[in-house]
Amino acid sequence: MLNKNQIAKRIAKELKDGYYVNLGIGIPTLVANYIPEGVSVVLQSENGLLGMGPFPLEGEEDPDLINAGKQTITMLPGSSIFDSAMSFGMIRAGKVDLTVLGAMEVSDNGDIANWKIPGKMVKGMGGAMDLVASAKNIIVAMQHTNKAGESKLLKKCTLPITGVRCVKKVVTELGVFDITERGFELRELAPGVTIEEVKAKTEGRLFTDGDILEMQG
Amino acid sequence: MLNKNQIAKRIAKELKDGYYVNLGIGIPTLVANYIPEGVSVVLQSENGLLGMGPFPLEGEEDPDLINAGKQTITMLPGSSIFDSAMSFGMIRAGKVDLTVLGAMEVSDNGDIANWKIPGKMVKGMGGAMDLVASAKNIIVAMQHTNKAGESKLLKKCTLPITGVRCVKKVVTELGVFDITERGFELRELAPGVTIEEVKAKTEGRLFTDGDILEMQG
């Protein structure tokens, strides 16, 4: 079973040189810490920046420079600033190569729910609906089950959905899953995790086809 | 009867302090030479400039700085440069206060034809269709009759039209005409011109209502 940082590290292996990447809040943010050697990517922050760098050093925070999570950040050489319409314009136009998001639920046809829990205060979808409706390549990074131990990989989302048939891959502490016509295809298994455990914790259609690799965190 | 410069000078009296103005090619361009004292306007060039200044001095021409007629120009203090989409965006949004255009024909309901003569090589509408479809306030500056002596103020345009019901005022060498529900209302008469002459040279509905002023070139 992998921890959050290992999940992020596994996802980072999906990055290819030259990719433009949008990382959501939570585990996805950690992906930036594990960009493989020799791979150069540009991070987009949907509030209007390409070329997001690490958090600033103490004392170097600039209130005019934040990311989509409202955290103080820095810019790397070659950055560009633009307004929110152009930011979502490039997202809609499919110019962002990879989007990594957290989720509350994912269904076996790629629907995602990550913005609203009925009965709880709704904070808003922010840019999530735009991202999931537009990105060509969406990876969800999340825990396999919720706090009650229930599967988050479902036949059908129970929560209000954020987007339909958009998720391509799910990475959890248990494994790596491609979303296919036939449901979740288990591709990699985390060290120490059995297929039986994955089966028990996956409510949606799950199948394997060919070799299952060991998931490298 | 007024000459081209006097027509331009008369139109310049329509300028109000603070106006953003788009001047077409031909007589409209001359309007810039007669901006009244104390009136400050900003000229838009639809290829992407607000704050167009006069032609450059010999030797100061910059190939990167032209107007919509492809002539070398200058910028005044406070200018701004933008792309063609924003340029026509501000036109469509009604931010340009006054547009002055030439025309081949105007009808008494405000239709304008100024882009195409069947049987002749068609050069294109350029920005004319965008301008006439969007501007709140369009003045046409033109000769009252064509080379064959036929009226250009018509009941109905005979040439392919550029836009419908858009012209608000027509200024010719003979007079100033508002376009109203009842057709061309003669408001001002050029020195030495009689109402009879205007009537004879106007094919569209023409009427007068109240005082007719002398047109000041």
Added chain:
Amino acid sequence: MNKVVINAEAAVSDIFDGAVLMLGGFGLCGIPENCISALVKKNVRNLTCISNNAGVDDFGIGLMLKQKQVKKMISSYVGENAEFERQLLSGELEVELIPQGTLATRCMAAGYGMPAVFTPAGVGTEVAEGKEIRAFNFNGETKEYLMEYAFEADFAIVKAWKGDTLGNLIYKDTARNFNPLMAMAGKVTIAEVEILVPAGELDPNYIHTPGIYVHRIFCGENYEKRIEQRTVRKAV
């Protein structure tokens, strides 16, 4: 032509009860602090506020919420505000949540004279309820889009870094965000700037909002520029 007004009070003096306002900024970054203070002082009420966020309890639009000046918020994310939550749950406040890109694009549409735009955001979700859905073949695939209308606002209130007396504006870093879009969309657009210069001092090539969109401008003061999530890394 001179669009300069003396201060925020003068700039917002004719904003009326029941007005529809756009307020620039993302979180607390790039918000029109001076105008918000003036609106609080003026205590104008029943406002509809189009703004990506709703401030925090004691800063930004939160200050107007605290005084119950806001009837309706149109935002993409309103997370950081307890008073907002209280008013919403008690029914005192209406809220319309819309996707962030849709919000941005609907502002831009107004400034570009486009009455409606198409976006895939929200297709298949509750955001699509009651909206016209249309499939287009575009960008290599056939996909459904929602038709979304341009926003229209009585007043757009934005914050820029630099501006000139003709209303030309330049924003700094991610404080740009929604500001240039809203600047284009107001029937009346009010800009507050940190640095106000005479026309001619800004390079025409680097102006983000041409002055034609801006009706009033003033040099703001005492910017607090509060940071919502101060996050730093350790020096290695």
Added chain:
Amino acid sequence: MNKVVINAEAAVSDIFDGAVLMLGGFGLCGIPENCISALVKKNVRNLTCISNNAGVDDFGIGLMLKQKQVKKMISSYVGENAEFERQLLSGELEVELIPQGTLATRCMAAGYGMPAVFTPAGVGTEVAEGKEIRAFNFNGETKEYLMEYAFEADFAIVKAWKGDTLGNLIYKDTARNFNPLMAMAGKVTIAEVEILVPAGELDPNYIHTPGIYVHRIFCGENYEKRIEQRTVRKAV
């Protein structure tokens, strides 16, 4: 990540017969001179060219027309070209004339992922024939608009003033025109620049085209920058 190619020949090497190209520029201002020369040399044919103008007889797209490389021009104004006129009248060349603002907006729509836009330009004229017309209440009036589709191009070829190795672009004065719009709209976007600098030398606040839209960039040479209408005033 380095988007730099060695020269124009390398940049256009995979442009194929029958491709749809966008070419930036307004008149002869801001046209991609180096790429046009390379296309002439390559003699690729049956091209569809989306460009506001068609050059003059011996410069700009006129050079490609002379070699009969262009099957179809999509432009708003094609006035200054005798060879163009000859080919058009003889039926060798197809031309589609569309309003300038519509052309610009259809390019932008592609770059912004919007499959269609609405514009009033051409309503009631022959431009509206066969197009969907729709009335909207917007900006204080009810008015008809045409629905126009986003342009899609195999290659967009633009000219900028400065660029960096990540493809970020800055344009100069009115040589900006259609260039940033087309830069956003190409499946492959090629930029030629007068000055090419390492990533990090351009101020992120003043970049007109973010590098995400640009696939190849090179430093052009021997810019002629021909003036179409040299117009001067007398010193007083």
